[in-house]
Amino acid sequence: MDGGVGLLNYGIFLATLIGIYGIVTLGLNVQWGYTGMFNLGIGAFFAVGAYITAIATSDPSPSHLGGFGLPTVAGVILAMIGTGLLGLAICLVTITLRTDYLAIATIGIAEIVRLGLKNEGWLTAGVRGIAGIPRPVEGLVPGFDALTYLGVVLAALLLVYLAIERLYRAPWGRVLRAIRENELAAQAAGKNVVQFRIEAFVIGSMAMGLGGALYAHFVTFISPEAFRSEFATFLVWVMLIAGGSGNNRGAVVGAVLIWVIWSGTELITGRLPEDWVTRAGALRVLMIGVLLQVILLTRRQGVLPERPPRPIDE
């Protein structure tokens, strides 16, 4: 019986993280899948979202800025605004450069954020991290806190999916695909390419910030250690590519698939002989890397490839 409950709890834990990663992957799909904007700083947006809501909603503490004890909803909204502004700032800085430089700029931002979280103790409590982040639905249904929170995450995932899928099917998404296909022709078709790019990047950043915020309220304790880039950036990229870049359903499927496999590798590496255990982390990344190679060789466009959207007016 205990084993059954344990397994169920593990399932809820797994599903919650999948929901959170699903939101982040949808965000990357807007940036990369729709628009072809390369973001290698996903971890940074995720972390900034988590820290903003942590500082906004936790109780006052001498070890970091705030906390301000705001309601969770306010914290999550602030996290989305904050990451949106961060995305906007990166776009404005790189706007005069070629798009490839955006990728480099995002790596730089990710590194700045990582070092900032570690070293700006007054703001983030440094390596000690921020504890006591409230869980919003605690006690709403007594005894089912984890399940209720899973409901919150899945509702957020559904909302993000619907919002982003609608944009994809709307003329907005069509313009972004056009920009991705041929920037010059998009300009000749009278589109303000820069503006559309910024919109896509900011919306994607906000989804990543939302994911980070939901993560913070889920784990209730965050520290710089939790935002190492192989977790966020690398995994989210694999999720999108495996699931199907440019396809929102594919992004969610990819999140499910990769997170289950990623968690599965933990079980495998847990059973390795002792002298291998120290290398377990690297081995897991290696396994995901091999998996990505296999996907790219056999299903180049992912599990659910991009398809032209159904007409919206029929």
Next chain:
Amino acid sequence: MITIDQVSRHFGGIRAVDDCSFNIQAGSITGLIGPNGAGKTTLFGMLAGFIKPTAGRILLDGRNVAGFAPHRLFHLGLVRTFQIPHEFAEMTTLENLMVVPPRQAGERVGQAWVRWGRVRDQERAVRARAEEVLAFLNLTAVRDERAGRLSGGQKKLLELGRTMMTDARVVLLDEPGAGVNRTLLAEITRAIQALNVKRGYTFCIIEHDMDMIAELCHPVVVMAQGRVLASGSMTEIRKDPRVVEAYLGGMIDPEPASGGAAS
């Protein structure tokens, strides 16, 4: 309608366009000819906002628009096509056209989220217009084909089609007839004439096919080495010794026996 006033563009030491001046009259089909490297496409790039002039003014209805971004010029009614077709390869032929109309409600994030009904109504109108253009260009059969799979000639037609999806006033066509068979060429020529007469588009056309230029264009402007060499009717141009030397001389017999088509 458009006045090009002492416009220059230098790339390093190369004077691609050098102190170039001429007018494009409203309602005209102005031909722009000249040997390869004469600066025609660079000039087009500047007219459409893709290249910033090093010096000079470009007046559109008396207003200096030199250095404006392409999308601003598009909204002022100035549209260009490309020498090598620039289609959206992974999008369908229909989508290639539907993307063009400016100020679609559904291009705004907020409108797409909260005013879906309006977005949908507009989409219906945009689709109807795109279907009309496809029919006009005989492209209905490839409506749902990915544009990257179209033939070279069909892509040329699609380039032209893009200019028909907006209320353009001036259309700059960069070699609409290049690499196109005679039948299709006649079709494109017919389309240009129809748009000029029925919709009142002003055209400026870069083209190497002298038959096409002779049939469509008046006046014809000749460029060589970044400068305007001559302008006038095709008959006048053909007689101009400088033109014959710089351009036609290299391609045809300097004194064609019967003044026939040069090609």
